[in-house]
Amino acid sequence: MSAWLDEIRWTADGLVPVVAQEAGTGQVLMVAWMNREALALTAEEGYAVYWSRSRGRLWRKGEESGHRQKVLEIRLDCDEDVVLLKVEQAGGIACHTGRHHCFYRVLKDGRWETVEPVLKSPDSIYGA
Amino acid sequence: MSAWLDEIRWTADGLVPVVAQEAGTGQVLMVAWMNREALALTAEEGYAVYWSRSRGRLWRKGEESGHRQKVLEIRLDCDEDVVLLKVEQAGGIACHTGRHHCFYRVLKDGRWETVEPVLKSPDSIYGA
Numbered sequence: 001m002s003a004w005l006d007e008i009r010w011t012a013d014g015l016v017p018v019v020a021q022e023a024g025t026g027q028v029l030m031v032a033w034m035n036r037e038a039l040a041l042t043a044e045e046g047y048a049v050y051w052s053r054s055r056g057r058l059w060r061k062g063e064e065s066g067h068r069q070k071v072l073e074i075r076l077d078c079d080e081d082v083v084l085l086k087v088e089q090a091g092g093i094a095c096h097t098g099r100h101h102c103f104y105r106v107l108k109d110g111r112w113e114t115v116e117p118v119l120k121s122p123d124s125i126y127g128a
Numbered sequence: 129m130s131a132w133l134d135e136i137r138w139t140a141d142g143l144v145p146v147v148a149q150e151a152g153t154g155q156v157l158m159v160a161w162m163n164r165e166a167l168a169l170t171a172e173e174g175y176a177v178y179w180s181r182s183r184g185r186l187w188r189k190g191e192e193s194g195h196r197q198k199v200l201e202i203r204l205d206c207d208e209d210v211v212l213l214k215v216e217q218a219g220g221i222a223c224h225t226g227r228h229h230c231f232y233r234v235l236k237d238g239r240w241e242t243v244e245p246v247l248k249s250p251d252s253i254y255g256a
Contacts, residue, residue: 026154031210077230082159084231102205
């Protein structure tokens, strides 16, 4: 029943990059990584489970913040090495900075300009 | 003038993953990689230039197919390790399989199902 997982071309570290896109708005919320277990759990539980490279463990998105991602669709690209999720973003906040999404900086005149507001302070999301 | 490039957390191989999103439709077209030179050229030329890992060289998207990507916006994520491009896709075809985009397979009942049509055969795009 896990043949679909075998079709993915995992990196040497056993990971695959995953794009999370908000179903309603089309906004690209974030890009993170999954290992085989994370992707299997995502499909099974219906909520995004990533592999945290910094913490070296499974990361159920929203486990601390409550900002879970309900997964409506899982897609695979032509090279079988990138996964795309269509999600509903709980709380309307995907980014740990308290913004709607992680791509809040735009290149303008040779520098990165922040163009998205903080909707909720990280302190109030995660505790000070 | 390249301080903005220094802010990116390049991989050990000197690359950064790049999501190309169609500006008009919001469709995630593809994910590819850039090195420093590719990103600098993308900003300079206004068309997506990737680093082809399989060919080990710069890849001006559309150089063979004509399916160039005009870059309207370049964004950076919170961890400075993913780039998002808003693009106009020439020919309406981003994928080398001749489909509109690369994420044409959806997970259904434990298998990957192709749900997007081939708009133009690869043979007629690239020559037989």
